[in-house]
Amino acid sequence: MPITLEAESTLTDRYQTTVPESVRRTLKLGKRDKLHYTIRANGEVVLTRATGAEGDDPALGAFLDFLAADISRHPARLQGIDADLVARLQSLTEGVEVDLDAPLSADDE
Numbered sequence: 001m002p003i004t005l006e007a008e009s010t011l012t013d014r015y016q017t018t019v020p021e022s023v024r025r026t027l028k029l030g031k032r033d034k035l036h037y038t039i040r041a042n043g044e045v046v047l048t049r050a051t052g053a054e055g056d057d058p059a060l061g062a063f064l065d066f067l068a069a070d071i072s073r074h075p076a077r078l079q080g081i082d083a084d085l086v087a088r089l090q091s092l093t094e095g096v097e098v099d100l101d102a103p104l105s106a107d108d109e
Contacts, residue, residue, distance in 0.1 A: 023047070 007020035019029060027049045029035075034050035071078065 005022060005026055007023050009017040009020055011017050019035070023029070027047075029049060036048045036050040038046040038048070040046070
């Protein structure tokens with residue numbers, strides 16, 4: 001018989017909830033991941049990790065997974081960013097506003 005995981009969470013006044021840690025771990029969820037809900041006729045709800053969107057880059061996901069694993073295995077390799085580099089980057093991007101949720105224009109696709 002397969003193991004069943006049960007967990008519960010509470011809705012806030014704004015209808016938000018925190019996904020319990022055991023569920024996040026089981027579904028391998030990370031920040032900004034999307035969830036998919038299947039609601040059956042009997043009221044049962046099945047929660048799954050949403051599959052990637054059509055435009056998602058599988059190479060990027062694999063690269064980010066590689067980075068996360070490497071950082072976990074070798075945390076001593078992490079280094080702080082030099083303050084001069086931070087200042088230089090800030091000067092280059094000063095006044096630039098970016099909406100990371102905005103769709104790309106046709107020229108950027």
